[in-house]
Amino acid sequence: MVIGLNHYLILAAALFLTGAAGVLARRNTLIMLMGVEIMLCSVNIVFAAYSRALGDMSGHVFVIMNFAIAAAEAAIGLAILVAIYRIKRSVNADELNSLKE
Amino acid sequence: MEAVLFYLFGALLLGGAIAAMTSRSAVAAVVWLIFAFVNAAGIYALLAAPVLAILQILIYAGAIMVLFLFVVMMLQGPTLKSELKSIGDRKWWLPVGAVLVALLNWMHGVSLEGFTNDAPAGFGEIKGVAELLLNKYMITFEMISLVLLVAIIGAVALASNKKGMPW
Amino acid sequence: MVVDRRDFSVNFLIALLITNKELASRKYARLRVIYIWFDAGEAAFMAEQFVPLLLVISLALIFALLFLGLSYWLGPKKASKLKKTVYECGIPVRGGIEIRFFIRFFLVALLFLLFDLEAVFIYPWAVMYQSMLDGGRMIFALSEMGVFVGILVVGLVYVWKKGALEWQ
Amino acid sequence: MTANLMAILPYLVLAGGALLVMLVDSFVKSMRKDHLSNLSLLVLLGSLVAQQFTQQYSSDLFAGLLATSKFTFYMNTLFVAIALLTVNYASSLYSRSSSFSSEFYPLILLATLGMCLMAAATDMLVLFIAIEMMSMAVYLMVAGNRKSIKSVEAGFKYLILGAFASAILLMGMALLYGQTGSTLYSSFAAVSSSGGLMTSLAVGLLLIGFGFKIAMVPFHMWTPDVYDGAPSHITGFMATGVKAAAMAAMIRIVWVLIPQVSVVWAPLIGVLAVLTMTIGNLVALAQSNIKRMLAWSSIAHAGYLLLGLMTLLKPTSDSAVLSVVADNAGGALLFYLLAYAVMNLGAFGIISYLAKNRGEEADNIERYAGLSRTRPLVAASLAIFMFSLAGIPPTIGFAGKFYIFEGVVKAGMIPLAIWGVVNSLLSAYYYLRIIIVMYMKDPEESSYKGSSWETAFATSVLAIISVLLGVIPAPIRDVAVAAFKSLGQSG
Numbered sequence: 068m069v070i071g072l073n074h075y076l077i078l079a080a081a082l083f084l085t086g087a088a089g090v091l092a093r094r095n096t097l098i099m100l101m102g103v104e105i106m107l108c109s110v111n112i113v114f115a116a117y118s119r120a121l122g123d124m125s126g127h128v129f130v131i132m133n134f135a136i137a138a139a140e141a142a143i144g145l146a147i148l149v150a151i152y153r154i155k156r157s158v159n160a161d162e163l164n165s166l167k168e
Numbered sequence: 169m170e171a172v173l174f175y176l177f178g179a180l181l182l183g184g185a186i187a188a189m190t191s192r193s194a195v196a197a198v199v200w201l202i203f204a205f206v207n208a209a210g211i212y213a214l215l216a217a218p219v220l221a222i223l224q225i226l227i228y229a230g231a232i233m234v235l236f237l238f239v240v241m242m243l244q245g246p247t248l249k250s251e252l253k254s255i256g257d258r259k260w261w262l263p264v265g266a267v268l269v270a271l272l273n274w275m276h277g278v279s280l281e282g283f284t285n286d287a288p289a290g291f292g293e294i295k296g297v298a299e300l301l302l303n304k305y306m307i308t309f310e311m312i313s314l315v316l317l318v319a320i321i322g323a324v325a326l327a328s329n330k331k332g333m334p335w
Numbered sequence: 336m337v338v339d340r341r342d343f344s345v346n347f348l349i350a351l352l353i354t355n356k357e358l359a360s361r362k363y364a365r366l367r368v369i370y371i372w373f374d375a376g377e378a379a380f381m382a383e384q385f386v387p388l389l390l391v392i393s394l395a396l397i398f399a400l401l402f403l404g405l406s407y408w409l410g411p412k413k414a415s416k417l418k419k420t421v422y423e424c425g426i427p428v429r430g431g432i433e434i435r436f437f438i439r440f441f442l443v444a445l446l447f448l449l450f451d452l453e454a455v456f457i458y459p460w461a462v463m464y465q466s467m468l469d470g471g472r473m474i475f476a477l478s479e480m481g482v483f484v485g486i487l488v489v490g491l492v493y494v495w496k497k498g499a500l501e502w503q
Numbered sequence: 504m505t506a507n508l509m510a511i512l513p514y515l516v517l518a519g520g521a522l523l524v525m526l527v528d529s530f531v532k533s534m535r536k537d538h539l540s541n542l543s544l545l546v547l548l549g550s551l552v553a554q555q556f557t558q559q560y561s562s563d564l565f566a567g568l569l570a571t572s573k574f575t576f577y578m579n580t581l582f583v584a585i586a587l588l589t590v591n592y593a594s595s596l597y598s599r600s601s602s603f604s605s606e607f608y609p610l611i612l613l614a615t616l617g618m619c620l621m622a623a624a625t626d627m628l629v630l631f632i633a634i635e636m637m638s639m640a641v642y643l644m645v646a647g648n649r650k651s652i653k654s655v656e657a658g659f660k661y662l663i664l665g666a667f668a669s670a671i672l673l674m675g676m677a678l679l680y681g682q683t684g685s686t687l688y689s690s691f692a693a694v695s696s697s698g699g700l701m702t703s704l705a706v707g708l709l710l711i712g713f714g715f716k717i718a719m720v721p722f723h724m725w726t727p728d729v730y731d732g733a734p735s736h737i738t739g740f741m742a743t744g745v746k747a748a749a750m751a752a753m754i755r756i757v758w759v760l761i762p763q764v765s766v767v768w769a770p771l772i773g774v775l776a777v778l779t780m781t782i783g784n785l786v787a788l789a790q791s792n793i794k795r796m797l798a799w800s801s802i803a804h805a806g807y808l809l810l811g812l813m814t815l816l817k818p819t820s821d822s823a824v825l826s827v828v829a830d831n832a833g834g835a836l837l838f839y840l841l842a843y844a845v846m847n848l849g850a851f852g853i854i855s856y857l858a859k860n861r862g863e864e865a866d867n868i869e870r871y872a873g874l875s876r877t878r879p880l881v882a883a884s885l886a887i888f889m890f891s892l893a894g895i896p897p898t899i900g901f902a903g904k905f906y907i908f909e910g911v912v913k914a915g916m917i918p919l920a921i922w923g924v925v926n927s928l929l930s931a932y933y934y935l936r937i938i939i940v941m942y943m944k945d946p947e948e949s950s951y952k953g954s955s956w957e958t959a960f961a962t963s964v965l966a967i968i969s970v971l972l973g974v975i976p977a978p979i980r981d982v983a984v985a986a987f988k989s990l991g992q993s994g
Contacts, residue, residue, distance in 0.1 A: 069282030070174045089189035092260035097194045112976035117214045117681035124296045139319035146326040150649045164730040227651045298459030313486040320490040322643040323445045325606040328499040489522045496529035
């Protein structure tokens with residue numbers, strides 16, 4: 068029972084799909100944002116795993132940058148959600164329909 | 169030992185993520201996600217990346233998810249009424265399932281062997297990250313502060329309570 | 336079976352329980368099995384410095400679950416209508432369970448998150464600073480961090496002057 | 504180090520300018536907010552001037568993380584010009600509107616910086632941070648009118664799908680990093696000739712990620728809603744700037760990975776190009792909202808761009824003769840980005856000009872009735888832009904399409920070229936409908952009337968440019984070819 072690169076890649080792929088499914092299928096905008104966070108987390112695992120396999124640390128730098136970007140993205144997303152809520156009193160994606168014809 | 173830890177952390181991480189994505193209540197989703205991200209830190213530790221493990225807990229579990237929890241509490245009750253009946257669109261589960269099946273199929277032929285190399289000495293330590301970040305990737309180091317600046321402007325633009333705004 | 340003293344993680348576990356001499360005796364054969372099991376993947380296992388941490392966490396978890404389970408199992412359970420209500424300082428509960436925060440808290444939390452990230456990037460710089468000084472690159476090190484912090488200071492000034500930090 | 508800093512002077516001007524605008528906004532209290540827009544215009548002009556002076560420093564910078572060349576010079580000039588026009592539109596819009604948002608100015612400067620860095624990046628990490636810098640600023644600009652539910656909703660929609668696309672793009676980058684062991688583009692060449700399944704997957708994910716940004720079918724779902732919800736001047740910025748930046752980054756990355764892309768993905772790109780232009784044009788036929796119509800038309804134009812990209816992939820299999828074809832195809836692609844920017848910015852400028860104040864957009868096509876009588880100059884400009892978008896000579900749109908289709912024919916893909924031309928004819932119907940409404944119908948009480956001369960002036964200049972470059976496109980086209988050539992031989 069030795070753990071190698073492909074184990075991590077498969078874990079990351081499953082995680083990525085979980086996050087993607089959440090973004091696509093859920094109607095709760097907050098959970099959709101969380102889905103994006105899961106996807107980014109899975110990418111980070113891929114970077115870390117390759118970094119370990121290659122013995123090269125630039126993957127780690129990439130991951131740290133991703134942390135910052137994920138945080139900034141979450142911050143902006145939540146700020147926009149709060150702005151929506153102030154007008155509409157709802158964060159349900161089905162009720163965000165002012166753009167339909 | 170490593171295998172045990174990998175399967176433990178991996179299962180908890182994946183389980184936490186799935187639980188978060190399928191829970192009806194947003195509060196529960198946040199708590200599950202915090203749980204999942206703590207386990208992701210364990211995965212980083214297994215990958216000989218202690219710095220990432222610490223930062224994962226510090227940033228994701230500590231800051232981002234707390235902000236999420238904050239907004240969840242601020243914006244709504246535990247559950248959306250429309251999601252009581254079924255969580256989400258059924259039609260999306262199909263393509264995701266198809267990709268999953270393709271992945272499993274591909275996994276079938278994949279060799280599951282260990283890492284062929286040992287990590288070099290000093291791998292994953294803060295010193296190495298700092299070396300790269302401040303020398304080779306110097307320009308991205310400055311760029312990221314501009315990205316944070318954009319987010320700060322956004323926070324002020326969207327969330328500050330300018331005069332005349334109720335609540 | 337010889338106990339490898341170099342292995343910190345295993346010794347940590349054993350030191351909690353017994354001495355090496357005892358381990359060698361037949362009486363503790365079962366512990367040896369645990370030891371061998373720990374040893375199996377050790378060659379490829381890079382992060383052994385985390386094992387003590389893991390042990391502490393799992394001990395905490397086991398004890399917490401143990402006592403929770405015990406109190407659930409042993410404690411008397413008599414449900415009544417009053418008991419099922421939410422406890423709110425003894426006053427009858429009013430309104431829903433959603434808690435509404437004032438928007439100011441959100442803005443502060445948002446800004447905290449963003450400025451918190453700054454610290455993440457300052458930390459590697461602090462680690463590198465001494466070796467950069469030794470390499471005669473002080474100006475470089477200082478200007479690099481100066482620009483980084485300077486940009487975010489402009490952000491802080493902006494936030495401040497825009498009145499986002501005012502609490503009225 | 505000094506040479507490095509000198510070479511990125513235009514970028515430094517933009518970054519410093521954004522900080523300066525923020526400081527001025529913090530400390531200078533003034534009733535009229537013109538000073539911010541004037542300062543932003545000054546910063547953008549400064550960046551343009553700095554471009555001119557730093558061409559001599561063309562090289563790889565910062566250990567290969569950035570590369571400036573004629574290509575970045577061309578693209579940066581385009582981005583900065585787009586930003587200049589957008590600031591112009593915004594300042595006249597804000598000066599007559601009650602609610603004013605000063606956050607727009609630093610955001611557009613930072614978004615422009617992100618675009619410029621996207622074109623200059625030769626490293627995946629730099630590219631990703633640049634994309635995020637641009638995208639986040641644009642999300643916020645779209646949601647900028649926070650009292651209008653449409654604007655905020657569009658902002659969220661764009662954010663969630665943009666973040667989704669970024670995650671996919673990032674996954675592609677991670678896999679590519681794993682295959683090459685480096686984040687530098689220059690290391691891709693080694694793997695791209697011998698790449699296996701994993702590299703193909705990585706490239707596919709990258710294409711999906713970029714496909715979202717340029718609104719490629721089937722990743723176009725967000726486009727109509729977001730373009731409709733955003734304030735018009737920002738829609739113009741998105742439609743032209745974001746698309747051009749994503750295309751520039753895509754050209755750069757694809758150009759290094761050509762063997763890999765062309766073997767596995769080129770046929771698929773061809774199919775997607777056809778689908779993109781056809782669906783875009785067909786749905787645009789049915790729109791009664793001009794912003795939604797232009798959104799679908801922008802999807803169709805993404806299809807033409809993909810067609811150009813496709814020709815780029817085809818001919819590199821052998822000799823030098825074919826590489827000339829590639830240069831011309833690449834030049835055509837860059838020229839098309841410029842042409843698209845000119846005509847689309849003009850059209851959105853006029854929509855923004857006709858809006859009474861923020862939040863109330865001039866988007867109903869019926870209410871353009873009789874514009875030729877109330878505002879003859881504006882109506883004439885809009886007519887020129889519509890002719891140009893439809894690709895009718897002698898306009899810049901025609902020249903752009905001509906070069907693209909010429910490349911397609913030369914690469915031996917004649918059915919694709921024919922299909923492109925058929926699509927252009929199809930699109931003429933909905934573009935010309937607006938001209939008919941403007942010129943054939945009488946003005947009504949509800950018809951739009953604009954009021955600011957700055958925007959009218961800027962759009963007339965754009966109209967003149969689009970005719971002028973339509974008549975003599977060759978000089979600019981040569982510049983575009985030279986710019987493309989400066990990317991060097993593909994791996």
